[in-house]
Structure formats: structure tokens, C-alpha cells
Amino acid sequence: MPDRPPPTLRLTVDTGALASPDMASSLRQFSASAGAAVKADCYGLGVDKCVPALRAAGCEHFLVAHWSEVADVAQHIPAGQIAVLHGVMTQEDASYAKAIGAIPVINSLHQAQVWQASGGGRCHVMVDTGINRLGISPAEVSEDVIQSLDVDVLMSHLACADEDSAMNARQLARFKEVFSAVPHRALSLANSAGIALGPDYHFDLTRPGLSLYGGVPRAELADAIRPVAGVEAALLQTRAIAAGDTVGYNARFTAPRDMRVGVVSLGYADGILRSWGEHGAFELGGNRLKMLGTVSMDMIVIDLTAAPDLREGDWVSLPYSLRDAAQQSSLSQYELLTVLGKRLRDSAA
Ligand SMILES: *Cc1c(COP(=O)(O)O)cnc(C)c1O
Numbered sequence: 001m002p003d004r005p006p007p008t009l010r011l012t013v014d015t016g017a018l019a020s021p022d023m024a025s026s027l028r029q030f031s032a033s034a035g036a037a038v039k040a041d042c043y044g045l046g047v048d049k050c051v052p053a054l055r056a057a058g059c060e061h062f063l064v065a066h067w068s069e070v071a072d073v074a075q076h077i078p079a080g081q082i083a084v085l086h087g088v089m090t091q092e093d094a095s096y097a098k099a100i101g102a103i104p105v106i107n108s109l110h111q112a113q114v115w116q117a118s119g120g121g122r123c124h125v126m127v128d129t130g131i132n133r134l135g136i137s138p139a140e141v142s143e144d145v146i147q148s149l150d151v152d153v154l155m156s157h158l159a160c161a162d163e164d165s166a167m168n169a170r171q172l173a174r175f176k177e178v179f180s181a182v183p184h185r186a187l188s189l190a191n192s193a194g195i196a197l198g199p200d201y202h203f204d205l206t207r208p209g210l211s212l213y214g215g216v217p218r219a220e221l222a223d224a225i226r227p228v229a230g231v232e233a234a235l236l237q238t239r240a241i242a243a244g245d246t247v248g249y250n251a252r253f254t255a256p257r258d259m260r261v262g263v264v265s266l267g268y269a270d271g272i273l274r275s276w277g278e279h280g281a282f283e284l285g286g287n288r289l290k291m292l293g294t295v296s297m298d299m300i301v302i303d304l305t306a307a308p309d310l311r312e313g314d315w316v317s318l319p320y321s322l323r324d325a326a327q328q329s330s331l332s333q334y335e336l337l338t339v340l341g342k343r344l345r346d347s348a349a
Contacts, residue, residue: 001018007343007347008229008233008265008315009231009233009234010348011045011051011229011230011347011348011349012230012232012306013045013046013049013229013343014094015049015050015053017214017228018050019051019054019057033061033205033206034205034206035060035063035083035205035206036062036063036074037207038050038051038062038063038069038210039064039065040065040312041072043334043337043338044337044338045340046345047072048075050074051077054212055077061081061082061083063085063209064083064084064085065084067093067096067097067102069081069102069293070084074081074102082102082166083102083105084102084103084104084105085104085106086105086134087134087176088106089102089111089182090114093114094117103122103123104123105124105125105126106124106146106149107126107136107137108136109132109143109145111143112136112146116149121150122150123149123150123152123165125154125184126156127141127154127156128156129157129171130170130336141178141181141182149237151183151185153185153188153204153214154179154182154184154188155189156171156174156178156188156189157186157189158171158190158191158193161193161194161197161218161329162217162218163191168197172200172336175187186204186205188206189201189206190202190203190207191217192212192221193210193218193221195221207274210226210333211224211340214227214228214229214322215225216323217332225298225323227320227321229320229340230314231317231340231344232317232318233318234265234313234314235263235310235311235312235313235315236258236299236309236315237262238261238304238310238312239262239263240259241256241259243255243258247293248294248296249293250260251291252293252294253301259304259305260304260305261292261301261303262310263299263300264301264302265298265299266344267296267297267298267316268296270298270341271340272296272300273332273339274294275329275330276291276328276329277293280295280300280318280325280328280329282300282302282319283317284317287307289304289316290303306319316320319321320336322337
């Protein structure tokens with residue numbers, strides 16, 4: 001096969017910001033030890049880029065959701081440092097866990113039975129303190145099958161840590177009631193937002209994800225977090241349109257005057273969803289280049305009024321500072337990362 005020409009779109013991942021001394025020290029200041037959530041290919045930014053940077057920053061615990069995610073992460077760190085949040089549902093899961101050496105998070109009595117039936121061994125346990133998602137209930141912790149587990153980290157997960165909600169204190173109180181009832185080596189409660197709720201929430205191990213990748217789940221963290229992801233693409237064409245002309249599918253934009261527009265090599269297949277439409281803008285040299293009309297699968301048309309010198313082949317960037325981008329696109333900061341499409345992720349630089 002011939003070499004491919006360079007792509008016309010690019011995802012940039014600033015591993016310096018990901019594992020900056022700033023970030024590492026603020027994580028240390030915020031918690032005794034941090035375990036990084038690296039599920040979903042490091043929230044879309046790429047395990048091969050991000051995990052080595054996190055390892056270099058001193059991270060020793062890594063969380064994925066699925067067993068299918070373990071092997072890629074284990075290319076960079078010992079499998080014994082990987083926890084699998086979905087736990088062991090079947091005997092096949094348990095056998096795989098043993099074979100590869102990653103640690104299951106036990107989420108139910110059934111999972112505890114599966115794990116014990118496979119011979120058991122070191123595991124983590126998730127207790128549900130109110131999110132009602134995964135986890136054994138506080139009433140179940142006294143069951144023999146839980147009591148006989150070899151529990152490394154006893155954890156729970158906060159539902160509303162990014163809000164000032166009474167739920168946070170309620171979950172903290174429930175966690176404290178339950179943890180003396182299960183023998184364990186370490187305790188863990190806080191995700192990124194939970195870290196900002198203060199030392200009461202930190203325990204032995206925190207579990208940041210979003211904040212590592214440039215997301216700001218609470219204002220208190222804004223100063224410690226730098227953007228990590230960037231999105232750039234080339235102009236495939238520029239064109240002059242006349243007042244009254246329309247742009248794109250369903251003719252959603254009508255030019256109010258004669259104007260110059262550019263066609264950017266990026267679309268919803270790359271994760272730039274139609275919901276950006278009305279408020280989204282690219283940027284060049286501090287100028288906003290507004291998106292016009294409906295986002296297509298592979299193209300977005302932008303207003304070049306503020307950048308009259310741009311030509312075919314020039315590049316523009318889509319500001320991907322997650323707090324602002326979330327407002328513009330009405331997506332969550334989490335979705336903005338995990339929605340990034342394959343073409344863009346394969347182009348990561
Ligand atoms: C994804 C996840 C995290 C990380 O959460 P962020 O909000 O991204 O910091 C922590 N704990 C569990 C159980 C998770 O599923």
C-alpha cells in the first residue's frame with residue numbers, strides 16, 4: 001500500500017498539560033493518591049498517548065470499564081494496576097481476569113459469587129450509596145460472600161459531585177456507615193468533581209477522569225486544569241456567496257449580505273455534532289469564524305468575514321476548551337471528549 005497523504009483534520013493531545021507538574025501537584029495536594037480513569041480510550045484521547053503520561057506523573061492505579069479495554073492499557077503498565085469497573089458477570093470474565101491479572105470491581109452478590117467460584121483473590125468492591133447504578137447495597141455487605149472477599153479498595157461513587165447538592169453529604173455519611181463493616185485495605189469515593197468537595201471526600205485514593213483530560217467539573221478546579229484536547233482542520237474550499245444565498249442541508253442559513261465562506265474538513269462523523277450549529281465558531285488569530293447552517297457528516301461551512309486572507313489548504317481550529325465548548329454545543333464536557341470520531345482520533349498528534 002502507498003503511504004497515505006497527511007490528513008486534513010487533526011486532534012491534538014497536550015500530554016504536557018495532561019501530566020503537568022501543576023496537575024500532578026494539585027492531585028497530590030488534593031488527595032493521598034490518585035487513580036486515573038482511563039476507560040473509553042482515555043475518554044477518547046487515546047490510551048497510547050495518555051497512559052504513559054499519567055504513569056510518568058506518578059499515577060499507579062488505572063480504571064477501565066470493560067475487560068476488552070485491559071489489554072491496551074496493559075501495554076504500558078502492569079495489569080495488576082488496572083481495575084475493571086464493570087466487574088465479573090460471567091465465569092469467562094473471571095478466567096480472563098485471572099489470566100491477565102487485572103482486578104475486578106465487584107458490584108453485586110452475583111459478581112461476588114462468580115469471583116469466589118473462580119477461586120477469588122484480590123478484588124475491589126463498589127458499594128452503592130445512592131446513585132443506584134452499580135454496587136452492592138449497604139444492606140448486603142454483611143452477606144458471607146462479601147465478607148469472605150479479599151478486598152483491596154472499597155469504593156463508592158458520587159451522583160452529584162459537580163453540584164452543591166445535599167446528596168453529597170448524604171452519600172459521604174452512608175459510605176462512612178458502611179466501610180467499617182467490610183474488611184479492606186483502602187477507601188475511595190471521589191471522582192474529579194468529588195476531589196473539589198474537600199478533604200472529607202478524599203480518603204486513600206481518588207479517581208479523577210474528566211479533570212485529567214482538561215474538563216472542569218467544578219469552578220474550584222479551574223485554575224489547576226489546562227485544556228488538553230485541541231481540534232484543527234483544513235479548509236477544503238472557499239467561496240463567495242451572495243446576499244440571499246443559502247448554505248448547507250435544508251438551507252438553514254441564509255446570507256444576510258454578500259460574504260466569503262470556507263468549507264472545513266470536519267463534520268459530525270468526527271464528533272462535531274449538529275448541536276454545535278448555531279453557537280459554534282472556529283478561530284484564527286483571535287477571530288471567531290462562526291459555523292453557518294447545518295453541520296454535515298464531513299464538512300462544516302464557516303464565515304470567513306473576519307479572516308479574509310484564508311485560502312484553500314489553510315488550517316483553522318475549533319476551540320475545545322471544554323467548559324466553553326459545552327455551553328456552545330449543549331453537550332456535556334464528558335460527551336465532547338468521548339464523541340470524537342475515529343478519523344479524528346486516528347489523526348491524533
Ligand atoms: C468514570 C468514573 C470515574 C471518573 O469520573 P470523572 O467524573 O470523569 O472524574 C470515577 N469513578 C468511577 C466509578 C467511574 O465510573
